[in-house]
Amino acid sequence: MILINNTPIQIEEWNSRYPDKSLEREVLEILIHSEEVYFYESIEDLEFELLLRKEIVHSADRLNKSGLKFKVFRESICNEKYWERMNNGGFQLKKQVKANEAIGDIYENGLKYGTECATAILIVYYGALLSIYTEEQFNTFFSDIIIMNWHLIHPLLKEVGLVNIVSEHLPGDRRYFINPDVDPLHPEWQGENVIDMGNGIYYGHGAGKKSAKWFIDKLNKLRKEDAKISAYFMEEAGRPNIYNLGKLYAQSIIESI
Amino acid sequence: MNNSNGTVLDKMKLNMSAENFKEKFNQMVQLEKQKSIHFINHSELKFSTFFLLIEEIEYSEIFPRMNYRNRIAIKIIHSIQQRLYAHEINYIASDKKIIQVFLWMFKTGYLENEMQEDYDVVIDGVASLLIQKFHYKGIFHELAELIFKRNREGRYIHDLVWIIFHSKDIKILRILGKYLKSEHVKDRTLASKLLRYDMTKIQTKDSSYEEWLSQNKQYIYFTGESLQLASEPRFYRVNLEAKYLNKKVSHANGRTINSLSLYEKDNCEKIKNITCVDMELISRYSVILHDKNIYSWRKWMGYELKEQIEIAKKDLGGVI
Numbered sequence: 137m138i139l140i141n142n143t144p145i146q147i148e149e150w151n152s153r154y155p156d157k158s159l160e161r162e163v164l165e166i167l168i169h170s171e172e173v174y175f176y177e178s179i180e181d182l183e184f185e186l187l188l189r190k191e192i193v194h195s196a197d198r199l200n201k202s203g204l205k206f207k208v209f210r211e212s213i214c215n216e217k218y219w220e221r222m223n224n225g226g227f228q229l230k231k232q233v234k235a236n237e238a239i240g241d242i243y244e245n246g247l248k249y250g251t252e253c254a255t256a257i258l259i260v261y262y263g264a265l266l267s268i269y270t271e272e273q274f275n276t277f278f279s280d281i282i283i284m285n286w287h288l289i290h291p292l293l294k295e296v297g298l299v300n301i302v303s304e305h306l307p308g309d310r311r312y313f314i315n316p317d318v319d320p321l322h323p324e325w326q327g328e329n330v331i332d333m334g335n336g337i338y339y340g341h342g343a344g345k346k347s348a349k350w351f352i353d354k355l356n357k358l359r360k361e362d363a364k365i366s367a368y369f370m371e372e373a374g375r376p377n378i379y380n381l382g383k384l385y386a387q388s389i390i391e392s393i
Numbered sequence: 394m395n396n397s398n399g400t401v402l403d404k405m406k407l408n409m410s411a412e413n414f415k416e417k418f419n420q421m422v423q424l425e426k427q428k429s430i431h432f433i434n435h436s437e438l439k440f441s442t443f444f445l446l447i448e449e450i451e452y453s454e455i456f457p458r459m460n461y462r463n464r465i466a467i468k469i470i471h472s473i474q475q476r477l478y479a480h481e482i483n484y485i486a487s488d489k490k491i492i493q494v495f496l497w498m499f500k501t502g503y504l505e506n507e508m509q510e511d512y513d514v515v516i517d518g519v520a521s522l523l524i525q526k527f528h529y530k531g532i533f534h535e536l537a538e539l540i541f542k543r544n545r546e547g548r549y550i551h552d553l554v555w556i557i558f559h560s561k562d563i564k565i566l567r568i569l570g571k572y573l574k575s576e577h578v579k580d581r582t583l584a585s586k587l588l589r590y591d592m593t594k595i596q597t598k599d600s601s602y603e604e605w606l607s608q609n610k611q612y613i614y615f616t617g618e619s620l621q622l623a624s625e626p627r628f629y630r631v632n633l634e635a636k637y638l639n640k641k642v643s644h645a646n647g648r649t650i651n652s653l654s655l656y657e658k659d660n661c662e663k664i665k666n667i668t669c670v671d672m673e674l675i676s677r678y679s680v681i682l683h684d685k686n687i688y689s690w691r692k693w694m695g696y697e698l699k700e701q702i703e704i705a706k707k708d709l710g711g712v713i
Contacts, residue, residue: 209549210510224549254621285551286624297624316617320479320525321518323552327621360525361480374623 138167140176159193159307160186162334172303184382188264189308195263196331196339199256202246206253206342208324209284215241215248219283226255226284235278236271239263253329254285256341257310260331261296261376273388292381299372307334310374313348315355317363325358332373399442400435406442415449422453434460440502444470444512465494473518474511479526495523499532503539513549521556530562537568545579551620554587558628561615561645566629570602589627608680612636614647634661636676639683639690663698671702678705 138145147161147168154160163186167174176182207213209225218238219227229238239262242249251259262281266274282288286297296310305311309332318326328351330338339345343354348369355367399407406414421429433443433450447467450456459467468485485491498519505512520536523529540553557565572584584590590602612635618626632649635642638657640649653661664672678701683690693701 209551210514223547252621285621287620289624294624299623312622314617314622320521321473321477323521323555326555326619329621358478370622 137173159190166304185378191264191267192308193333195260202243204246205250207250213250229281236274253341257329295377296374299374302373312370313351315367316365317359319360400438402432403439403442430455430458440498441505462494473515517552524560541580544583555619611641633672633676637679675705
């Protein structure tokens with residue numbers, strides 16, 4: 137159920153805002169028909185969540201087409217015009233470089249970059265927020281970025297580094313395929329971080345947009361010789377702090393008027 | 394195995410640049426062939442020294458005179474660098490002596506400074522194979538030392554952390570726990586993160602992780618979570634239900650080692666909808682009481698849940 141300011145909403149009220157088969161409608165239908173109650177202070181808060189999820193999925197799609205290479209951390213590469221490669225394989229935004237240009241460059245010149253799956257998901261989030269905030273806002277909020285999977289993560293995005301059991305899985309969620317019996321010499325395949333694209337499709341860097349079965353079959357081929365446990369899809373999901381990000385968005389709209 | 398003073402080649406390597414060292418070794422091969430063979434085959438040569446000279450050895454006339462250790466080490470290095478899979482290295486050797494080569498590589502090479510990333514890749518691969526392929530558990534101290542050293546230097550540690558927790562050996566928690574009291578703040582921070590142990594307890598010198606571990610080790614299991622999954626992975630958890638029942642669990646999967654009796658299953662039903670706080674309380678109390686007086690414990694287990702909680706709160710002062 138969805139409550140906006142303690143008032144339940146019906147899907148019919150939102151039909152005109154979001155077309156049938158749109159991602160927003162898919163999310164709305166899941167939330168409305170859920171046994172869990174989802175509280176929103178205002179219509180704008182709900183609209184922001186739908187917008188953010190749509191942009192996360194859109195961003196994943198763009199990153200998938202960008203040419204970004206799959207590289208383990210030790211072999212990671214980046215465009216040194218915008219990023220400094222750290223000793224641990226992460227990328228740090230160079231001083232005097234605008235964050236929006238640096239993030240945008242990953243999508244424009246993906247072939248100059250190579251990293252592993254978790255870091256790619258973080259790039260997806262930045263790409264989504266870049267689509268939502270203005271350049272000025274984005275550069276103000278994210279003046280200092282380190283991209284190294286879930287570590288040294290920007291405070292505004294720290295929640296994406298956590299995974300929790302959720303009542304429903306939604307498009308735009310971060311999820312994880314785990315491979316317990318992975319080959320000892322290939323820890324990079326101990327799992328795959330993915331973005332839920334909706335309709336049973338998931339984006340994972342290095343793999344593309346595939347079904348859950350595809351990911352599990354692929355990871356199972358990368359297990360040790362005497363493997364007993366299949367790879368599987370974890371129930372937990374990671375989500376950004378949509379409320380806080382929405383408040384920043386609302387505040388910046390007010391300031392721009 | 395490790396001569397802290399080092400062999401002739403080890404000392405040479407310490408006293409000059411890598412390029413000069415390789416050049417000197419080549420000269421030695423040309424001018425004093427037997428000597429170079431003797432030095433490179435020395436039982437106390439460090440792996441890090443050997444690693445620097447692999448290319449020189451492979452392209453020289455002394456290559457056929459390498460001993461078993463060196464020949465196998467070269468194959469292992471190439472296998473790891475070529476990104477082979479663990480089962481693909483079975484061709485290297487089928488005898489048990491191969492473990493000694495892996496051990497030599499790791500134990501004499503793990504703390505090497507000033508080596509390139511390709512060296513670290515080999516060290517990590519060797520550690521992983523020792524633990525996961527050969528199930529050798531005698532390198533945990535060294536592995537922990539390497540993790541914290543690299544972390545202090547800002548280097549990549551994810552794979553090593555995965556290796557050590559993937560062993561699912563309870564001993565590693567005590568080993569990692571020692572770093573909660575390290576003089577280096579980066580060590581304490583990392584240890585706190587890996588063990589999910591409250592840093593404030595360390596800062597107030599109230600660190601009792603060892604005590605906590607002793608009380609809970611029989612109920613601890615490894616979750617398979619990793620730094621690839623989350624920023625704050627829970628590498629291990631306590632099976633509180635098992636702790637409540639005083640039933641040991643498998644560290645690998647958290648299931649009780651012995652199956653539950655009907656009585657125990659009834660008790661599990663009792664605690665199904667209990668809050669996390671109450672669960673922590675009664676599981677802790679159950680262990681303490683069980684150790685103190687098993688008859689009192691059996692009596693307490695027979696009470697309704699509400700009464701169990703009240704007694705536990707009263708006796709423990711509400712402190713979990």
